[in-house]
Amino acid sequence: MKEVLINLLYIVSAILFIFGIKWLGNADTARRGNRISSVGMLLAVIATLLYGGLDWKLVAGGVLLGSVIGLVVAARVKMTGMPELVALFNGFGGLASLLVGAAEYHKFHHAGAQSYVSSLAAQTGVTVPLAFAVIAISLTILVGGITFTGSLVAWAKLSEKMSGRPMVFAGQKTLNIALLTASIAGATALGAQPAASWSAGLVIGLVAASLLIGILMTLPIGGGDMPVVISLLNAFSGVAAALAGFIILNNVLVVAGCLVGASGMILTFIMCKAMNRSIGNVLFGGFGAIAGKQKASTGEMRPASVEDAYYVLEAARSVVIIPGYGMAVAQAQHAVKELALMLENNGTEVRFAIHPVAGRMPGHMNVLLAEADVPYEQLQEMEPVNAIMPTVDVAIVIGANDVVNPAALDDPASPIFGMPIIHAHEAHTIYCLKRGKGTGFSGLENALFYHPNTRMLYGDAKATVSALAAEFGK
Amino acid sequence: MELAPLLLLLFAFTLAVFLGFELIAKVPSQLHTPLMSGSNAISGITVVGALLALAANEPPLARWIGFAAVVLATINVVGGYAITDRMLAMFKKKEKP
Structure with a gap:
């Protein structure tokens, strides 16, 4: 009889997991989905305890210890x-x-x-x-x-x-x-x-x-x-x-x-x-381990100052911001949101272009920008942004690298050849925010940095973005 | 030897595979992170197995191994749900400006 009850509870908890996963797949219901799935988990644990005959001290101690560690780490x-x-x-x-x-x-x-x-x-x-x-x-x-x-x-x-x-x-x-x-x-x-x-x-x-x-x-x-x-x-x-x-x-x-x-x-x-x-x-593939065969980038990277960038941005009608992991590392999402506001107040149309694998986790950039309260409608996926990119005045690349590397389009020897990218190089002017001159996480040269229309803004992304926003405030 | 219950379990396993495929097939990419972290929390279901290893009549070593498993699985479950909720809370609040 006990086994029947336990297994019926297990069925209920499996149903809750299924709805949980289903609801997690939709922005409006995601939070509810996560909660319902946690209820399913609680139910599964309670049902399991009904088997009885367990070493209760170890059960209580283990669950308590694990919960405290999990909660503290997740909150911090x-x-x-x-x-x-x-x-x-x-x-x-x-x-x-x-x-x-x-x-x-x-x-x-x-x-x-x-x-x-x-x-x-x-x-x-x-x-x-x-x-x-x-x-x-x-x-x-x-x-x-x-x-x-x-x-x-x-x-x-x-x-x-x-x-x-x-x-x-x-x-x-x-x-x-x-x-x-x-x-x-x-x-x-x-x-x-x-x-x-x-x-x-x-x-x-x-x-x-x-x-x-x-x-x-x-x-x-x-x-x-x-x-x-x-x-x-x-x-x-x-x-x-x-x-x-x-x-x-x-x-x-x-x-x-x-x-x-x-x-x-x-x-x-x-x-x-x-x-x-x-x-x-x-x-x-040992991706990127065998480097050196791809086209050597010609030309040089052209540095620019924050003031130069401000004058160009001030005159721009449309701006696309392309964030990458660099934005996450620099904790720059709030400063970026600030800059976007300044641009909008100046009459500029601002979009964020999110590559599906930008950052270290799929959707990573969406989480960070949501944290900074960037309106949902401004976050756009790759295809619609690429369609309008030739009409965009300024593309600002903030710590993104491979996802804007045009070598993916035109250099068959490049390890990332064939990967869909955001066509930042088609914008009239491109500003790339970067910590230093080295190659990125994947170790690849980025042809975009050598593009004639690209200007590099070296330094900490957060400091650079804040400085830009401050220029608007003057 | 009773094979029928095992086959039934295998049956449930196979159906769950297809269900899992179906559920995820059309998810917008901005939800991939919470989805991954939420399903990661579900994988902590192994806590059920860990709890059952704590039967009072089992040898002490099995119970201590089980205890370590309970702690780790609970961190996975509780931490996983908490962090996913924190993430999704940020998605929520930008409803209307």
Whole structure:
């Protein structure tokens, strides 16, 4: 009877997750969607507690500790630090799944096959083949481990604790494939002889291999591709949860984990499409690692002063602002909003052009500009802006790089050739705000900076934008 | 050996895959970040598995591993929902100037 109630509650919580994800996909209902999905989660946890017989002190302590840490971190993080935080949270989810697998294995190892299967049966009402449970344990550990270390590397790259450049070495792909094959062979061997004396050693080996694969898989991926990687790892963490659900035959784990896995995969593909790359190219391309072949940019970068820029902007009828990660790093979104207001008061039409993969996360720029209260209607997607770009007087590029690099259009040797970009180079005058003369996160030269109509405004983006706004105030 | 319940679970798994694909297919790109962070919170559902590892009659090591899993999964869940809500709150307020 208890099992029936629990499973009915699980069904309700799965429905809430489905509506949650559906509503998250629409601006008007997104907040409600997130809340309804959190209610679903609460329900799933309550239903699980109804099984009873748990170590209540550990349950209460664990939930309390996790909630406090989660709430404090979420409340304190700056909006610019969002991508790395999501990566980190995702890694925790992966590690949690790995630990669930490890705990289940330890139970089995400790109690013996017969007793483990019967205690599972007592909980779920179903007797499963032991081999199935053990293979599910192995796969949970494998996917959970990859998610964990992969997310950690993504976090380190995004927070610039390590270089965003792709790290490639000879035989990397072969090593990855060998490790993965060995892990799957190990999982199969465990399934065949779960009670063998070497099985504990094999499980520990599997944990080590999964952690290593996660690192090796993410290292060669460049910083510019991190949005795709986070999305993919998010899908992985869902799959890990679903696999954990197969160990303990838990419906809600399987369904919710699988929903996240599938939606994460789709999001990954959508993002790859925005960059005109295949998922294989992102994962194994070592993008940008082999540089030097593309056209050398001719000419020089022409610096300009804030006063020069002010006179041009003051006379402009239409301005397009193209933000990139540089705006996030400089925390310049509020200053940018200020400048946009000044321009509007001066009778200039202001638009923001948002590239789908600008920043370190899809939609990253929208979040930051929304934080600064930029009206929704001013934020435009790439295609409509490109259509009017030749009529635009001034394009202001704030810390964006690859997404405005015309090499994507005309240089077949460029690694980003074929990626749709915002056609900033078609505006009459282009101002590029940049910290220094070096190449960006992806390590590519940007042909836009050498364009005859481009003027560079060096320095901290926030300081430059504030100085421009101050000129208007004079 | 009972395979029927496993097949039923596999059935649910397969349907959920298609449902996940359908749900996400047409989402405007400005919502991608909250969507990712919101679904990331859902992936913390593994907390259910972690809680079940805390059965009082299990060996202490399994319980301590389970405890670590509960803490981590709860951070993922609570932090994930909180941060998504914070993000979406900013989208909301620009309704009418």
